[in-house]
Amino acid sequence: MEITSYFLIMVFTLSGLAIGYGENSFNVLDFGVIGDGKTDDSNAFVKAWRSACGAAGGAPTLTIPARKSYLLKSIRFTGPCRSNSIRVQFEGSIVAPNSRSQWTGCESAKWMQFVNVKGLVITGTGQIDGRGYIWWRKKPNQFNHTEHNNGRTSTCKAPNALHFNKCDNLRLEGFTSRNSPNKHISIQNSNGVSISNLRIDAPGNSPNTDGIDISSSSQVNIKDSFIRTGDDCIAIKGGSSYINITHVTCGPGHGISIGSLGFGSGSQNVEEVHVRNCDLTGSTNGARIKTWPRGNPGYARAITFEHIRVSSCKYPIIIDQGYHELLTGAKVKVSDVTFRDFRGTSMTPVAIKLDCSELSCNNIVLDNINLSSARPGKPVTSFCRNVHGKAISTVVPHVPCLSSS
Numbered sequence: 250m251e252i253t254s255y256f257l258i259m260v261f262t263l264s265g266l267a268i269g270y271g272e273n274s275f276n277v278l279d280f281g282v283i284g285d286g287k288t289d290d291s292n293a294f295v296k297a298w299r300s301a302c303g304a305a306g307g308a309p310t311l312t313i314p315a316r317k318s319y320l321l322k323s324i325r326f327t328g329p330c331r332s333n334s335i336r337v338q339f340e341g342s343i344v345a346p347n348s349r350s351q352w353t354g355c356e357s358a359k360w361m362q363f364v365n366v367k368g369l370v371i372t373g374t375g376q377i378d379g380r381g382y383i384w385w386r387k388k389p390n391q392f393n394h395t396e397h398n399n400g401r402t403s404t405c406k407a408p409n410a411l412h413f414n415k416c417d418n419l420r421l422e423g424f425t426s427r428n429s430p431n432k433h434i435s436i437q438n439s440n441g442v443s444i445s446n447l448r449i450d451a452p453g454n455s456p457n458t459d460g461i462d463i464s465s466s467s468q469v470n471i472k473d474s475f476i477r478t479g480d481d482c483i484a485i486k487g488g489s490s491y492i493n494i495t496h497v498t499c500g501p502g503h504g505i506s507i508g509s510l511g512f513g514s515g516s517q518n519v520e521e522v523h524v525r526n527c528d529l530t531g532s533t534n535g536a537r538i539k540t541w542p543r544g545n546p547g548y549a550r551a552i553t554f555e556h557i558r559v560s561s562c563k564y565p566i567i568i569d570q571g572y573h574e575l576l577t578g579a580k581v582k583v584s585d586v587t588f589r590d591f592r593g594t595s596m597t598p599v600a601i602k603l604d605c606s607e608l609s610c611n612n613i614v615l616d617n618i619n620l621s622s623a624r625p626g627k628p629v630t631s632f633c634r635n636v637h638g639k640a641i642s643t644v645v646p647h648v649p650c651l652s653s654s
């Protein structure tokens with residue numbers, strides 16, 4: 250008897266250590282989380298986060314266990330944490346309130362945000378459900394809202410599901426995000442980001458539901474993910490550089506976009522973005538660079554899109570500096586952009602649209618392109634304005650503004 254219980258204790262202790270339930274492991278269920286999908290678990294999650302974030306020693310783990318559903322309202326996980334890395338083991342599902350009146354704290358337009366957390370890893374097979382349909386149905390996409398506790402009236406805006414600000418060395422892997430009210434994942438001011446094996450899913454007609462949005466960040470690697478949305482699959486915005494996007498399947502949605510640039514405050518520069526081996530199906534655009542005609546100066550340069558499969562894209566290849574307006578007064582310069590090895594079909598007759606401002610786009614290279622119409626027997630063409638560059642190997646449709654070599 251005694252030997253048996255001693256043995257059991259030993260087994261539990263050892264297996265506990267092996268899977269990380271040491272003193273540096275924190276389970277949200279130990280902080281009063283209910284996990285019935287109806288009770289607001291936000292406060293308990295914040296308590297659990299504070300404990301994990303305040304833990305000294307080797308990488309603390311915050312566990313969100315499987316087979317439960319956690320209802321969270323707007324919530325902020327703040328650092329800096331004591332340890333220089335922190336892991337969130339995310340199983341089960343996190344759900345948003347399913348009516349607007351239940352939302353609180355959403356004037357920030359963020360649902361879950363991590364701020365100033367270094368070395369954050371969020372991994373697991375968990376699911377996030379933003380229940381965006383309560384936001385998409387009506388316009389405007391915001392409403393006035395009175396907080397119950399203090400009677401203050403604030404404006405609630407459709408929130409992004411997951412937002413990261415100043416999270417260097419961030420890793421996101423394995424989980425699913427569905428039906429975000431606004432963008433699914435937005436990352437800002439973060440260097441060293443690795444994203445893999447994510448699944449992002451929202452209807453093709455849902456407004457503003459970008460898959461992954463990167464701004465003012467560098468050294469970012471996005472790979473092996475499936476993204477279906479109503480807006481950009483991935484958008485790379487101002488202040489971003491050294492971004493790799495590999496083996497991502499997009500569609501429906503608006504494709505993989507650089508920009509838009511030239512709008513708003515902050516850096517309007519993007520450079521060293523490399524998109525490889527991606528599939529775009531039924532998206533409005535394939536590979537896009539878009540800039541606003543008026544506004545702030547900036548540049549988009551050293552960008553490659555290669556080994557891209559497109560299927561029924563409206564504009565498989567597009568540089569659009571006329572975005573929403575006239576071409577005069579543009580201050581964003583586009584140069585050193587290569588589109589290499591594109592195959593597939595276009596929904597519109599203009600499969601390649603290179604529409605640059607008076608500043609002109611320089612060193613635009615099209616190499617080994619073969620696009621045909623998604624409507625059998627119909628021709629496809631190209632459009633050019635203010636473009637300098639060259640066509641290498643076979644380029645179909647022909648792009649007359651490029652010199653051939």
Ligand SMILES: *[C@@H]1O[C@H](CO)[C@@H](O)[C@H](O)[C@H]1NC(C)=O
Pocket residue numbers: 468469470491492493523
């Ligand atoms: C991007 O890809 C290039 C070439 O494969 C590699 O040298 C570079 O380290 C990658 N950058 C990131 C941030 O993963």
Ligand SMILES: *[C@@H]1O[C@H](CO)[C@@H](O)[C@H](O)[C@H]1NC(C)=O
Pocket residue numbers: 619620621643645
């Ligand atoms: C382009 O693709 C079409 C259909 O996929 C094919 O029939 C055609 O031969 C290709 N053209 C070139 C120049 O590779």
